[in-house]
Amino acid sequence: MQESLTSTVYEALALLLSGDSQLWGIIGISFSVSGVAILMAVIPAMTVGFLLAFYDFYGRRLLIAIFNTLLSVPAVVIGLTFYLILSRQGPLGDLRLLFTQSAMVIGQIALCFPLLVAMSHTAFQSIERRAWETAITLGHSSLGALWLVIREARFALLAAILAAFGRIIAEVGASMMLGGNILHHTRNIPTAIALETSKGEFAQGIALGIVLLLLAFVLNGLLHVFQGKGALS
Numbered sequence: 017m018q019e020s021l022t023s024t025v026y027e028a029l030a031l032l033l034s035g036d037s038q039l040w041g042i043i044g045i046s047f048s049v050s051g052v053a054i055l056m057a058v059i060p061a062m063t064v065g066f067l068l069a070f071y072d073f074y075g076r077r078l079l080i081a082i083f084n085t086l087l088s089v090p091a092v093v094i095g096l097t098f099y100l101i102l103s104r105q106g107p108l109g110d111l112r113l114l115f116t117q118s119a120m121v122i123g124q125i126a127l128c129f130p131l132l133v134a135m136s137h138t139a140f141q142s143i144e145r146r147a148w149e150t151a152i153t154l155g156h157s158s159l160g161a162l163w164l165v166i167r168e169a170r171f172a173l174l175a176a177i178l179a180a181f182g183r184i185i186a187e188v189g190a191s192m193m194l195g196g197n198i199l200h201h202t203r204n205i206p207t208a209i210a211l212e213t214s215k216g217e218f219a220q221g222i223a224l225g226i227v228l229l230l231l232a233f234v235l236n237g238l239l240h241v242f243q244g245k246g247a248l249s
Contacts, residue, residue, distance in 0.1 A: 054184070065139070119194040191206060
């Protein structure tokens with residue numbers, strides 16, 4: 017048993033180091049889909065986080081409660097929701113997005129958006145509102161004042177982006193339901209691991225798991241760096 021496990025790990029490492037096209041294609045799909053999702057979500061989400069932190073308006077507390085609640089919604093529920101919306105019988109079925117990378121991006125945006133809002137809201141709240149008001153008083157435009165606030169909260173905002181990226185690149189529920197796990201098209205790291213493990217083919221699953229572990233290590237290291245710098249700023 018131990019020899020079998022050891023040989024499987026060696027086979028997994030060999031797959032990674034040999035540049036196996038199928039394996040690295042799966043890795044490429046994961047990073048491209050999750051990267052696009054983060055890029056599309058980060059500015060709108062952080063704008064919402066800023067508005068919640070620096071402006072008082074009707075329904076503000078309700079919005080904060082809603083976003084905090086959405087943080088705990090399982091990925092499979094998000095996947096099911098958008099599956100029903102994008103299916104042929106759904107309201108957006110005519111767009112034919114189901115089982116495409118675009119559908120996966122939509123699902124991952126829905127997953128990371130509440131996290132980005134919540135963490136950016138906390139980051140902006142750590143900056144005194146007087147900093148924004150003082151910048152405006154000194155003649156800065158709204159964009160100029162916003163840039164000053166972002167600079168003050170930059171480490172916490174970067175930590176929010178890294179945490180959101182780590183969440184979506186490792187989720188399996190929404191990607192499986194919205195992408196369909198199609199080889200060379202929508203099969204990403206977590207869905208490939210689930211498939212290979214169910215077939216009893218552990219080498220590729222272990223290889224992809226190693227990639228996720230390395231990614232988690234790098235993201236956690238960067239989070240500690242940014243959080244530490246944020247604490248010193």
